[in-house]
Amino acid sequence: MKRQEASENGRTGAVSIRSVAERAGVSIATVSRVLNTPQKVSQSTADRVRKAIEDLEYRPNLFAKGLLTKRSRVIGVSLPDIHGEFYSELMFALDDRACELGYHLLVSSNAHRVERGPGNGFALDLVDGLIVMLTERSGVDIEGISQLSHPAVVIGFDEPGLEVETIVVDNETGARKAIEHLLSENTPDRCYFVGAHRGNIDSDERLNAFCAALRKRGHEPRSDQIARREFSFDWGWEWAEGMIDEGRLEDIAVFAANDEIAIGIANAARDRGIEIPGSLRIVGFDDSRLCSLVRPKLSSVRMPVREIGHAAIEAIIRRIEEPDSAPRHARLATTFVQRESSGGPRSMG
Amino acid sequence: MKRQEASENGRTGAVSIRSVAERAGVSIATVSRVLNTPQKVSQSTADRVRKAIEDLEYRPNLFAKGLLTKRSRVIGVSLPDIHGEFYSELMFALDDRACELGYHLLVSSNAHRVERGPGNGFALDLVDGLIVMLTERSGVDIEGISQLSHPAVVIGFDEPGLEVETIVVDNETGARKAIEHLLSENTPDRCYFVGAHRGNIDSDERLNAFCAALRKRGHEPRSDQIARREFSFDWGWEWAEGMIDEGRLEDIAVFAANDEIAIGIANAARDRGIEIPGSLRIVGFDDSRLCSLVRPKLSSVRMPVREIGHAAIEAIIRRIEEPDSAPRHARLATTFVQRESSGGPRSMG
DNA sequence: AGGATTTGTGTAAGCGTTTTCATGTGCTAC
DNA sequence: GTAGCACATGAAAACGCTTACACAAATCCT
Numbered sequence: 123m124k125r126q127e128a129s130e131n132g133r134t135g136a137v138s139i140r141s142v143a144e145r146a147g148v149s150i151a152t153v154s155r156v157l158n159t160p161q162k163v164s165q166s167t168a169d170r171v172r173k174a175i176e177d178l179e180y181r182p183n184l185f186a187k188g189l190l191t192k193r194s195r196v197i198g199v200s201l202p203d204i205h206g207e208f209y210s211e212l213m214f215a216l217d218d219r220a221c222e223l224g225y226h227l228l229v230s231s232n233a234h235r236v237e238r239g240p241g242n243g244f245a246l247d248l249v250d251g252l253i254v255m256l257t258e259r260s261g262v263d264i265e266g267i268s269q270l271s272h273p274a275v276v277i278g279f280d281e282p283g284l285e286v287e288t289i290v291v292d293n294e295t296g297a298r299k300a301i302e303h304l305l306s307e308n309t310p311d312r313c314y315f316v317g318a319h320r321g322n323i324d325s326d327e328r329l330n331a332f333c334a335a336l337r338k339r340g341h342e343p344r345s346d347q348i349a350r351r352e353f354s355f356d357w358g359w360e361w362a363e364g365m366i367d368e369g370r371l372e373d374i375a376v377f378a379a380n381d382e383i384a385i386g387i388a389n390a391a392r393d394r395g396i397e398i399p400g401s402l403r404i405v406g407f408d409d410s411r412l413c414s415l416v417r418p419k420l421s422s423v424r425m426p427v428r429e430i431g432h433a434a435i436e437a438i439i440r441r442i443e444e445p446d447s448a449p450r451h452a453r454l455a456t457t458f459v460q461r462e463s464s465g466g467p468r469s470m471g
Numbered sequence: 472m473k474r475q476e477a478s479e480n481g482r483t484g485a486v487s488i489r490s491v492a493e494r495a496g497v498s499i500a501t502v503s504r505v506l507n508t509p510q511k512v513s514q515s516t517a518d519r520v521r522k523a524i525e526d527l528e529y530r531p532n533l534f535a536k537g538l539l540t541k542r543s544r545v546i547g548v549s550l551p552d553i554h555g556e557f558y559s560e561l562m563f564a565l566d567d568r569a570c571e572l573g574y575h576l577l578v579s580s581n582a583h584r585v586e587r588g589p590g591n592g593f594a595l596d597l598v599d600g601l602i603v604m605l606t607e608r609s610g611v612d613i614e615g616i617s618q619l620s621h622p623a624v625v626i627g628f629d630e631p632g633l634e635v636e637t638i639v640v641d642n643e644t645g646a647r648k649a650i651e652h653l654l655s656e657n658t659p660d661r662c663y664f665v666g667a668h669r670g671n672i673d674s675d676e677r678l679n680a681f682c683a684a685l686r687k688r689g690h691e692p693r694s695d696q697i698a699r700r701e702f703s704f705d706w707g708w709e710w711a712e713g714m715i716d717e718g719r720l721e722d723i724a725v726f727a728a729n730d731e732i733a734i735g736i737a738n739a740a741r742d743r744g745i746e747i748p749g750s751l752r753i754v755g756f757d758d759s760r761l762c763s764l765v766r767p768k769l770s771s772v773r774m775p776v777r778e779i780g781h782a783a784i785e786a787i788i789r790r791i792e793e794p795d796s797a798p799r800h801a802r803l804a805t806t807f808v809q810r811e812s813s814g815g816p817r818s819m820g
Numbered sequence: 821a822g823g824a825t826t827t828g829t830g831t832a833a834g835c836g837t838t839t840t841c842a843t844g845t846g847c848t849a850c
Numbered sequence: 851g852t853a854g855c856a857c858a859t860g861a862a863a864a865c866g867c868t869t870a871c872a873c874a875a876a877t878c879c880t
């Protein structure tokens with residue numbers, strides 16, 4: 123209705139700070155102050171200005187503002203090629219907290235675009251800071267990230283003495299609990315690890331926990347107890363088929379590096395009449411929604427996804443607003459969630 | 472190393488178009504032309520300027536640029552509270568195409584923030600256009616959306632004579648195929664619909680297709696053949712339990728409005744020893760990854776998620792770049808994917 | 821060959837803000 | 851009374867870029 127009211131100012135149709143100033147009978151400086159430092163403006167003037175702002179439906183031009191302040195209240199988010207529940211949960215968590223704190227999210231899943239170089243993609247220069255999630259150890263370019271002209275927070279990768287803020291998940295805690303649970307009924311030589319390819323940070327850490335637990339029981343893991351390829355249902359299935367063909371998928375325990383692998387294995391086992399958890403005990407990882415959807419319900423290790431998201435936003439905002447504070451390094455715990463697929467003493471959820 | 476080279480220009484440390492101009496011995500206008508309209512610049516000058524740009528690692532300030540051009544190459548995306556595979560697939564599709572076309576995504580899942588009003592959230596003024604996805608018929612505020620000062624594209628809602636560009640899924644095509652498939656072995660009076668609450672656009676459309684198919688067979692759907700609550704595993708489960716208690720979950724067919732509901736029903740059935748697809752035939756909707764993970768594999772109707780994403784980006788960019796073109800209205804087909812849970816003649820996937 | 825055109829470049833006027841500095845007003849304090 | 855001060859406001863200078871306009875040099879036409 124009163125949209126795009128022609129400003130007395132003439133020229134451009136858009137309503138600018140100038141139109142507001144004229145309507146309120148003050149200078150543009152005062153309008154600006156009402157918006158940014160109201161305490162510097164008398165009550166009566168402020169009211170008049172606010173009225174004008176409302177009448178005109180004035181909204182400050184963010185480009186002009188950004189030009190001066192070098193701030194956009196936009197956070198760049200670069201996620202790896204992860205799918206499903208994890209992705210959406212993380213995004214919601216990021217978005218949640220960002221909104222709460224008055225920031226916005228500029229996302230690019232195509233992580234490669236973090237690279238700089240004029241002309242190219244990531245509107246790197248629009249954002250106030252960058253959240254980068256990593257899953258692979260290789261091609262990390264942590265150096266590059268920490269030398270960006272913007273503050274950055276890295277999710278998923280940590281290393282002593284890193285200059286950027288980091289947030290990692292402590293795969294070890296939950297994994298150990300899970301494996302010990304398996305070891306309560308299976309001997310170490312009958313426990314298996316099925317994960318993603320070497321180089322995947324999480325898979326590797328989970329494997330480390332696996333090996334450590336076995337060694338603690340005095341058993342050096344044999345190479346055939348460890349299988350690695352990818353985080354997929356098919357890989358789990360295929361591995362299980364192989365094991366079954368060799369008659370080795372019985373009376374063992376499997377620690378899968380994620381839920382999809384675990385379910386692949388479980389499905390193959392069931393199709394071949396192997397009882398879970400009777401003959402085959404399985405634990406997955408991620409505690410995705412899948413766990414309660416499949417039968418038997420899958421024991422798993424919970425990732426604190428929401429917490430990661432919240433922490434990442436808080437971290438990046440801290441770095442944006444207090445660039446000189448020392449970068450922190452957070453480590454969030456994982457927790458074992460026992461369900462049906464691993465049998466054992468107390469059963470829940 | 473050569474980061475933040477002090478510009479001969481003095482003042483600010485950052486490298487601006489001015490530093491480049493000085494280094495290349497040209498005016499800033501020429502630098503700008505090299506970047507934006509190279510054909511207006513002689514080859515030799517252009518080379519010199521490009522060299523300077525490279526040396527200085529110059530990157531144009533997007534705020535200044537936006538201030539003039541009123542363009543940011545950023546697209547706002549507002550998604551409803553959807554989770555899981557669908558969300559991530561859609562985001563990837565959007566991101567993919569957006570990147571390809573040189574745009575970026577500013578997302579806000581908290582859709583409410585589309586509302587305008589000064590001071591508040593959505594960096595509405597930074598974006599060149601807006602993609603809004605809707606799932607509920609109520610509170611649509613389509614008017615509001617079409618009156619925004621930016622071009623907009625609506626996903627999921629269409630209505631004759633709408634001023635905004637729209638992209639919807641044709642629930643009907645796939646749904647009809649699915650129901651006809653069920654009707655090939657079950658009589659219309661033994662077919663059930665389990666969906667989300669009235670008002671959810673997709674659930675309602677799927678229900679319509681369900682009713683239409685039954686009527687075409689000369690059967691007016693009884694109210695007990697239709698159950699609605701929400702898109703959740705638990706709802707499916709609960710509904711199935713109720714049916715089982717009344718001894719009515721046998722020798723029937725169920726068309727669930729999404730996969731989660733379907734799986735809830737299937738799990739409840741299996742726990743109670745009802746054979747699928749022997750005694751109970753089920754079809755879900757969405758063709759999510761879940762379908763192949765559960766046993767029996769779930770027949771479903773595929774949503775063209777990638778296509779939606781791509782179409783949305785292309786649409787919004789068209790509206791941004793040719794604001795005067797007539798808004799289009801796309802309707803993307805859904806397709807029935809037969810698996811195990813619905814039995815029937817040919818079995819695949 | 822001389823004017824008309826084209827081509828390449830520079831000058832300068834903004835774009836809509838924030839912010840420094842100067843100015844003016846009305847106080848308090850001597 | 852007037853020096854001193856706090857407070858509210860305005861004028862104007864940036865911020866880094868695009869682009870209309872002006873102008874010189876090179877190119878074209880008859």
